Amino acid sequence: MKTKLLPTWTEMPLGCAVSEPGTAVEYKTGDWRSNYPRTDENKCIACGVCWIYCPDNSRRAVRRQKAPEGAMYTHYFDFNFNFCKGCGVCAAECPTGAIVMLEEVKR
Amino acid sequence: MSGRITPGKPIGMEVSIAQAEVVAQCDVDCIAAYPITPQTHIVEHLAELVADGDLDAAFMPVESEHSAMSACIGMSAVGARTFTATSSQGLALMHEMLYIASGMRLPIVMSCVNRALSAPINIWGDQSDIMAERDTGWVQIFTENGQEVIDQTICAFKIAEDHRVTLPTIVNMDGFQMSHVIEPMVFYPTGKIRDFLGVYQPLQRLDPRDPKMFGPVGIPEVYTETKKAHDVALIDSQAVIEEIWEKFAREFGRSYAAVEPYRTEGADYLLVTIGGLGETASVAIDELRAAGVKVGQIRLRLWRPFPHEKIRQALAGVKGVIVFDRCLSVAGTGGPAATEIKASLYNLPQRPTVVGFIGGLGGRDVTVGDFRAMIQKGIDYIDRGAAPIYEMVGVRE
Amino acid sequence: MNDVNYGVYAARLLPQEELFVQGHRACQGCIPALMLRQITKATGRDLIVCNATGCMEIISSPYPFNAWRVPWIHAAFENAAAVASGVSAGIEVLKRKQRFYHDRPNKIAVMAIGGDGATLDIGLQALSGALERGTDFFYVCYDNEAYMNTGIQRSSATPLGASTTTSPTGRANPEGQTTWKKNFAEICAAHRIPYVATACPSYPFDLIRKVKKAATVNGPAVLHVFAPCPTGWRCEANLGIRLGRLAVESGMFPLYEVDAGKYTINLDIEAIKKSVDDPMAELSNYLFQQGRYRHLKTKDELLAQIRERLRADWTALKARAGM
Numbered sequence: 099m100k101t102k103l104l105p106t107w108t109e110m111p112l113g114c115a116v117s118e119p120g121t122a123v124e125y126k127t128g129d130w131r132s133n134y135p136r137t138d139e140n141k142c143i144a145c146g147v148c149w150i151y152c153p154d155n156s157r158r159a160v161r162r163q164k165a166p167e168g169a170m171y172t173h174y175f176d177f178n179f180n181f182c183k184g185c186g187v188c189a190a191e192c193p194t195g196a197i198v199m200l201e202e203v204k205r
Numbered sequence: 206m207s208g209r210i211t212p213g214k215p216i217g218m219e220v221s222i223a224q225a226e227v228v229a230q231c232d233v234d235c236i237a238a239y240p241i242t243p244q245t246h247i248v249e250h251l252a253e254l255v256a257d258g259d260l261d262a263a264f265m266p267v268e269s270e271h272s273a274m275s276a277c278i279g280m281s282a283v284g285a286r287t288f289t290a291t292s293s294q295g296l297a298l299m300h301e302m303l304y305i306a307s308g309m310r311l312p313i314v315m316s317c318v319n320r321a322l323s324a325p326i327n328i329w330g331d332q333s334d335i336m337a338e339r340d341t342g343w344v345q346i347f348t349e350n351g352q353e354v355i356d357q358t359i360c361a362f363k364i365a366e367d368h369r370v371t372l373p374t375i376v377n378m379d380g381f382q383m384s385h386v387i388e389p390m391v392f393y394p395t396g397k398i399r400d401f402l403g404v405y406q407p408l409q410r411l412d413p414r415d416p417k418m419f420g421p422v423g424i425p426e427v428y429t430e431t432k433k434a435h436d437v438a439l440i441d442s443q444a445v446i447e448e449i450w451e452k453f454a455r456e457f458g459r460s461y462a463a464v465e466p467y468r469t470e471g472a473d474y475l476l477v478t479i480g481g482l483g484e485t486a487s488v489a490i491d492e493l494r495a496a497g498v499k500v501g502q503i504r505l506r507l508w509r510p511f512p513h514e515k516i517r518q519a520l521a522g523v524k525g526v527i528v529f530d531r532c533l534s535v536a537g538t539g540g541p542a543a544t545e546i547k548a549s550l551y552n553l554p555q556r557p558t559v560v561g562f563i564g565g566l567g568g569r570d571v572t573v574g575d576f577r578a579m580i581q582k583g584i585d586y587i588d589r590g591a592a593p594i595y596e597m598v599g600v601r602e
Numbered sequence: 603m604n605d606v607n608y609g610v611y612a613a614r615l616l617p618q619e620e621l622f623v624q625g626h627r628a629c630q631g632c633i634p635a636l637m638l639r640q641i642t643k644a645t646g647r648d649l650i651v652c653n654a655t656g657c658m659e660i661i662s663s664p665y666p667f668n669a670w671r672v673p674w675i676h677a678a679f680e681n682a683a684a685v686a687s688g689v690s691a692g693i694e695v696l697k698r699k700q701r702f703y704h705d706r707p708n709k710i711a712v713m714a715i716g717g718d719g720a721t722l723d724i725g726l727q728a729l730s731g732a733l734e735r736g737t738d739f740f741y742v743c744y745d746n747e748a749y750m751n752t753g754i755q756r757s758s759a760t761p762l763g764a765s766t767t768t769s770p771t772g773r774a775n776p777e778g779q780t781t782w783k784k785n786f787a788e789i790c791a792a793h794r795i796p797y798v799a800t801a802c803p804s805y806p807f808d809l810i811r812k813v814k815k816a817a818t819v820n821g822p823a824v825l826h827v828f829a830p831c832p833t834g835w836r837c838e839a840n841l842g843i844r845l846g847r848l849a850v851e852s853g854m855f856p857l858y859e860v861d862a863g864k865y866t867i868n869l870d871i872e873a874i875k876k877s878v879d880d881p882m883a884e885l886s887n888y889l890f891q892q893g894r895y896r897h898l899k900t901k902d903e904l905l906a907q908i909r910e911r912l913r914a915d916w917t918a919l920k921a922r923a924g925m
Binding site: 186 | 613628639670
């Protein structure tokens with residue numbers, strides 16, 4: 099992020115405007131969560147429902163360890179460690195029940 | 206243009222109409238305004254000019270003054286040269302947006318036709334509307350006659366849009382006594398005005414090709430620095446304003462200064478005025494000088510940034526200063542000009558007595574005779590060391 | 603129609619570009635934030651956002667953390683529609699004078715966005731003015747049924763019987779909010795604007811289709827989006843999508859459009875046979891997963907009143923849609 103967190107008054111952008119789009123990604127909301135979503139890659143059909151329902155864009159397609167027999171898709175959806183807030187919407191909406199919310203443990 | 210203007214020779218025209226004509230000459234892009242007496246003629250004439258095809262601009266008749274300033278903010282934020290006009294209750298209604306416009310550094314130009322604030326409702330001229338907006342961070346200029354309105358309106362766009370300033374700017378005129386009066390004024394060729402102003406080049410704008418965020422949450426860690434930058438920008442704008450007035454004088458022939466002296470040579474006492482009644486006061490000065498009273502006048506034209514140095518220089522070496530305000534800060538320190546002048550002079554090792562009078566409220570006329578009496582009373586207070594904090598004049602007892 | 607919403611399984615076909623990014627400070631499970639993700643997928647980059655003060659503005663803009671990848675302006679609370687009017691007019695004039703965006707074929711969509719408080723209460727005047735003037739923009743009201751950002755105070759969108767901090771249940775008044783929710787979509791439709799629609803992020807493809815329509819139509823459009831707030835509604839963080847579906851299916855928030863004055867109901871809740879046979883069950887299911895309605899469990903009369911009003915409103919809506 100080019101924008102300074104604590105500018106001097108001469109460094110302050112005009113009208114306090116922020117010129118860089120998307121700098122929110124510098125703030126890792128992942129440390130908010132108490133629970134995290136674990137996906138069973140065998141149950142995930144990569145439909146993308148969890149992805150379109152995640153308020154924090156914290157679902158990402160990850161290459162499967164071992165694609166099921168005859169599978170059309172090489173990826174399944176896992177969570178974004180840095181941003182997932184652990185709300186559990188993905189687990190609640192997953193049509194195949196592939197996601198369970200587990201307590202976040204010290205990693 | 207509409208055909209009313211012939212550049213060069215003085216034309217008799219209602220000052221409001223003249224301002225609208227000049228705003229059109231300045232190639233404004235967007236106008237958002239709401240009608241309120243006594244500003245209405247300005248926006249009506251702008252609407253006519255747009256409807257006739259004499260002005261290529263968006264004219265937006267919004268549903269309140271608060272929305273007028275809000276729309277102006279949106280217009281200016283995409284890089285449009287933006288104008289609005291208001292008075293009194295309308296100015297008061299857009300109060301919160303004034304801070305926001307200047308905080309966002311948007312060079313909106315506004316004409317404020319000074320009118321009293323309710324209650325009781327009063328549509329006539331005084332300065333209580335604009336004096337309630339001193340802290341909003343805008344450049345604020347006062348005028349005394351129609352010619353000054355034309356000239357300062359042109360300069361206002363150039364001042365506001367200058368990259369060293371980038372601040373919204375208000376041009377004040379007296380309600381009715383200036384806005385609705387027909388005066389002889391000299392207009393300039395449109396091309397010359399447009400050359401003087403140039404095309405507005407915003408320092409930043411809302412543009413999908415380069416996305417920016419205007420108006421984020423200014424957390425405590427940055428709010429102070431933003432306000433400091435704003436403060437310095439407004440203070441430093443005085444030098445830019447004076448530079449622009451000098452350039453205006455060279456190109457258009459009329460000079461303006463932040464503070465203007467009138468017959469101050471050898472004066473023991475000075476009258477300070479702000480706004481259109483200053484011209485009436487000048488006649489009183491002439492009469493008193495003819496009677497041997499050593500009194501002169503200082504006209505305050507630049508109100509924000511407050512021209513401390515120029516005021517101190519202008520008021521140096523006299524026994525006393527009489528300040529006439531057309532606004533009352535109820536049970537406070539008196540009139541705004543008097544209060545601010547006192548504050549500016551307070552820490553000087555040598556300072557004159559300042560006597561503040563308040564009059565002309567709610568459109569009450571202040572005559573030459575009233576000014577003479579006021580000055581004489583002020584001189585008496587000064588000589589006796591008996592100046593009150595402030596005094597309202599012209600009150601029926 | 604059957605029980606399974608197949609339409610939602612085409613999520614993979616949506617644009618992957620994120621113009622409202624992660625790292626924003628919204629609560630866990632915030633459906634208004636999800637709505638912004640979905641909306642910006644519908645519009646793409648040629649968008650200018652005029653955001654009213656409120657949750658979505660605060661959580662996306664703490665200096666210098668900017669969750670938006672499109673140009674954005676926040677001025678004040680009650681004037682998103684007025685600011686958007688200015689942006690829209692400015693763009694039009696500058697394009698005509700060939701000073702801005704005149705060399706691009708795409709139209710810049712102007713979106714004003716505010717919560718239910720910012721829109722239905724303090725912002726209704728500015729919105730009405732912008733609609734009446736035929737402003738070329740679209741307005742999105744994200745409705746979480748209270749002033750959430752300031753701590754869950756009631757607004758004119760708070761439903762009858764809901765408890766908020768300024769319509770709390772108490773010994774003297776055990777009901778909570780005592781007046782019915784303002785019908786925002788109908789207020790907008792009464793302005794005879796080109797397009798009005800209700801939407802909900804639980805139905806993302808419907809929402810995206812409606813955003814695209816609102817963004818491309820010439821003139822004003824309004825979207826009233828039902829956006830559950832687990833924090834304010836006192837429910838589990840994972841329930842936002844489910845509650846949106848239940849609200850729609852119980853008749854609390856019908857999905858419909860008014861396109862050039864023509865009403866179309868997008869989800870016929872009677873046809874999916876969830877609400878007509880036993881409307882009480884669906885409504886109870888919806889209400890009692892939320893703490894803000896907890897006190898209604900013993901208030902059968904009030905519940906019956908709510909059910910009757912929902913049925914009457916649904917019947918009237920069907921009539922307008924010619925059903």
